[in-house]
Amino acid sequence: MNENGLKQPLRTAAVSFLVLAALLIGYGAMRANLRKNREGTPKYIFLFIGDGMGNSHICAAESYLSWKAGKPGGEQLLFTQFPELALASTYSADHQVTCSSASATAFSSGHKTDNGFIGATPDSLPTRPFTMDLHEGGYRIGIMSSVPINHATPAAFYAHQTDRWGYYPITEQLPASGYEFFAGPGFAEYAGRDGTLQPADEYLAEHGYTVCYGEQEFRAHMDREHLVFCQESNRGRSADEYTLDYDTTWTPLADMLRLGLEYLGDQKPFFILCEGGEIDWCAHENTVYPMVQAILRFDDAVRAAYDFYLAHPDETLIVVTADHETGGLAIGYNFDWQFSVQDWDRIEAEWMAEGGRDTLSYPDRMRFQNECGFGWTTNEHTGAPVPVYAVGKGAFRFNGRIDNTDIPRLIVGK
Ligand SMILES: [Zn+2]
Numbered sequence: 001m002n003e004n005g006l007k008q009p010l011r012t013a014a015v016s017f018l019v020l021a022a023l024l025i026g027y028g029a030m031r032a033n034l035r036k037n038r039e040g041t042p043k044y045i046f047l048f049i050g051d052g053m054g055n056s057h058i059c060a061a062e063s064y065l066s067w068k069a070g071k072p073g074g075e076q077l078l079f080t081q082f083p084e085l086a087l088a089s090t091y092s093a094d095h096q097v098t099c100s101s102a103s104a105t106a107f108s109s110g111h112k113t114d115n116g117f118i119g120a121t122p123d124s125l126p127t128r129p130f131t132m133d134l135h136e137g138g139y140r141i142g143i144m145s146s147v148p149i150n151h152a153t154p155a156a157f158y159a160h161q162t163d164r165w166g167y168y169p170i171t172e173q174l175p176a177s178g179y180e181f182f183a184g185p186g187f188a189e190y191a192g193r194d195g196t197l198q199p200a201d202e203y204l205a206e207h208g209y210t211v212c213y214g215e216q217e218f219r220a221h222m223d224r225e226h227l228v229f230c231q232e233s234n235r236g237r238s239a240d241e242y243t244l245d246y247d248t249t250w251t252p253l254a255d256m257l258r259l260g261l262e263y264l265g266d267q268k269p270f271f272i273l274c275e276g277g278e279i280d281w282c283a284h285e286n287t288v289y290p291m292v293q294a295i296l297r298f299d300d301a302v303r304a305a306y307d308f309y310l311a312h313p314d315e316t317l318i319v320v321t322a323d324h325e326t327g328g329l330a331i332g333y334n335f336d337w338q339f340s341v342q343d344w345d346r347i348e349a350e351w352m353a354e355g356g357r358d359t360l361s362y363p364d365r366m367r368f369q370n371e372c373g374f375g376w377t378t379n380e381h382t383g384a385p386v387p388v389y390a391v392g393k394g395a396f397r398f399n400g401r402i403d404n405t406d407i408p409r410l411i412v413g414k
Helices: 003-038 055-068 100-109 130-136 167-173 200-206 214-219 253-264 278-284 288-311 344-353 362-371 404-412
Strands: 044-050 084-089 140-145 181-183 210-213 227-230 270-276 316-321 386-392 400-403
Touching: 044 100, 044 288, 044 404, 055 288, 055 344, 055 386, 084 404, 100 130, 100 404, 130 140, 130 270, 130 404, 140 253, 167 200, 181 253, 200 210, 200 227, 210 214, 214 253, 227 253, 253 270, 253 288, 270 288, 278 288, 288 316, 288 344, 288 386, 316 404, 344 362, 400 404
Parallel strands: 044 270, 044 316, 084 400, 140 181, 140 270, 181 227, 210 227
Antiparallel strands: 084 386, 316 386
């Protein structure tokens, strides 16, 4: 055996190793591409926004559930059991602390904008919601909220305004979206700010939308191409812009979602935005009990989507997040130098004794809640990051630290 004879096998081995390595790298890239392709834009997409729902709000709701189960902790909402979790920053183009309209614009378009702007850039140019691209690509679109349909979060998916409080101009921009389905209590400033403009339902009817009040009317019109569901009690009037008292005669958010699913069906792809808006309103009032009840109703709506996911697990994505934190809520308040105890016995008893409404003065309400182990730092929003939970097709894209402007890109997988 000569020298070359010794070297030849070595050279062959080296070449084989390089070929194998190249194959492995190629295989890895191919696998990554396959996964990306396989996990592209889901056929059925749900985006849930708990307005103002920070980590502590979720913790408070789970603390309440645990108390109900006779435990100090450990009970969970449905959406906190989803397998993927990310943390999103929420700052706007001009403030660390965002408002709902700037954050909703980030969700709908991937652009930061100034507080108070809706579907518009800081230099007042209209943004393009990713739902428009989905719509043009054959997706049917449903927009629903537990607060008025022309409020900030739903509006960012169809309106372009530099004043989020201009409710009537927002309503006027709804028909141009061409989206199939809208649902909520109704419309704020239904006939304009001074009540002299054409009522929202008449205006929308003139522009191709059938506005239905209550479930019965909705079911009678499910063959229409463009439908709006409003709560029966808001027929012919404005939906309240701000209230803590939940109207128990209403079709709950979960049932609105089920109606929407029945209407949209599963033949064509769809995107549904579903907002729990009164979570934020209760947090602005610094009232923990109705805020927790609002989160439980929101979780019920997530369950309606989760049932759909279980029937279509390979094609459905559910994302649950918040637009910002409201109130600076803390689980724990050392009143009287003792370990903080979340005294749900007292909180629930007080709420029931008040007839399901909060009649305490603000200082009394704060003192009472502090005694019961909850602290609030502001009546407004905070700059705290918010959690993002995801399950289903493409859910793996939601992990680690992200920004609210990443949400649309992560949803569609591009
Ligand atoms: Zn708010």
